[in-house]
Amino acid sequence: MKKVRVPVILAMLIMVFLGGTTLYAKLTYGYVTPGPDTWYRKDVEGFQYAASLVGVEVVVLNSDYDTEKEIANINTLVNMGVDGMCVFSFNPNGAFIAAREAGMAGIPLVVTDNVGQVLQSEHDIVACIDFDWEGMGINVANYIAKNYPGEKIACIMGLFEHVPVQMFRSTFEPEVKKLGVNTIVAIRDGKYTPTVAVDQAQDLIESGYDFSILFSFNEEMAAAIVRMLKTRGLLNNPIKVITTNGAPYGIELIKEGSIMYSISTSPGWEGFVSFLALHAYTQGLIKEHDQQILLPNTPITPETIDDKTKVVPWDIDPVWIELTREYFPQYNSLY
Template sequence: MLEIENEIIRRNIMMKKSGILALVAVLLVAVLVFAACSPATPAAESSAPADDASPASSGEASASAADSGKKLKFGEIAHDRALEWVNYGVQNFEYTCEQLGVEPVVIDAQNDMEKVLAGMEDLLSQDVDAVSVYSFSPDLDARVAQMARDAGIPIVFENAVPADSVDRDAVTCCTYYDIGYAAAKMIGDKYPGSKFVYIMGQPGMNITEPYNDGIAAAIADGADTEMVESAPTNWTAEEGMNATQNLIQSGKEFDVIFANNEQIAQGVVKALDAAGLKDKIPIIATGGSPLGVEMLESGDLYGTIAAPTSYMGALSAKKLYDLTNGKAVEEMTYLPLLPATKEEIDQIIPWTPGAEVIEAIGGLD
């Protein structure tokens, strides 16, 4: 009897073990089926760009930056803010950026080519969306332009026309040939038969050279004057004074002085005054700056060829804004020129930032 009971117990235990094993098998099958039916996790490389994807163009990259809703940031590399011409241009670039809701970042190269390249690297490290650069030299312009292209951002050049080989989106600059032409014509018209000296700025920047060409063309076209001497400076009043003193001491005969900007003219006035010639040698300059207007009003200048650097700075900022928004811009824009005497002061486009300058460039729409 005991053996029968033990046999029954053994069989019950075996049946329980079999049931447990069957349940485990069913659960394993369910897990495998669920895993097979679950959606696969996307491969990591599907979100990364393909190795052979081509970089976006500067227009595409900048347009996407504008569309992203983030505040745009524009860089500018200026020649030397110690010069009135440059400083007022920069002020108008900054003002126009602010009116457009753009953050301006300005690098002052201080007439140092190495600082131009370092400044460009600095701007790119700050992720600017576009850049405007004062033209320096064909080689330097080309290097800066290539840096902008590599970064996929638009680039506008200011102040002078870069070499044709330099890749750029637009240029805003002076026609220095036309200024030289207008200055020689003004001298010939007001002081016929005169001999004048040209106290020039810094050679080698594609600025003084076109001035010389314009002067020569005006004289060839009949301007009744003769250029008897020229002297280079670094655009400052101090060097303008030194150059004029040297000319006076040389014994060179001249009747008129043409100064390459109104800061130089300020130095010329000091040298003439010290030599007792202030009221005997008239001065013609270029610019139309607040200093120039003051000198016209006081009689220290007979005339100036007004070329608003304010227009250049403001329009360069507007061009960058349009480029970053995928709009077409005028590739080459020259500043409007006005040969002005005291009587034309009210027609000069002001250099100080404001609504009048914005209106002169056609508004911001």
């Protein structure tokens, strides 16, 4: 029997510890998702799709909008000793708790849709992955001012505790006031739940609020509101619906004129990039901590509505790879 020389053994060990994926054990990453909303599901799917391209296993735990369950999920992944974690929290504290627990355990962590707040934590994380929610608020305010001057606005937001909602409001409301051509008459919490959003919209109507622009923070809620307005004969007569996200069902409603405006933000692509940011760190490709990674968002117009590189699909699509190579070339060697 041939003897294996020491240099060969050393070379194999170096490959194990420094290579893209270990030879003897598959990497496992954990993902804590905040709830059952479609946005969150698609973010998970994007993360899992990227993981499948490089053979990484993913454990997904759903917090169901329960803060205690979220903490338990974070601790479960820490106790499992996963090789990396992604946490998408529905409240600001969740991300800080994840940073503390993962940091103490030495587990690399990326945080999704926290708008960079967790970067203020004393514990290092790998990256925050977000869309430019503040820029989105300014964009929507200006679109309404330009296209519907003088009309009054009612808003159905997502969860008030959700940081992207807070960041959107932090620019949208002041920008409407600064522009001075529209007035916000009411802001309600839709809790990212279509039935709740419809109830809120109906209450606004039946309570006699005077408005002709109804802004919904996402298209899942907006689609339900559109159906309700149609049955009441109020859609575009006078109530016009404006939203964000660029979801598949939202695109169809824009094409038929039921939604007047939206902004493309794909949670699937966000999850895809979240995985790559984490994997680039665990594989030693990028060693920087506390990165803030912003995905581009683009207005959905008649000119862009059928262009996947502008209105990015929510469902798994190879165009994510193309877009990532364009916007985030630092990850090109990973897949």
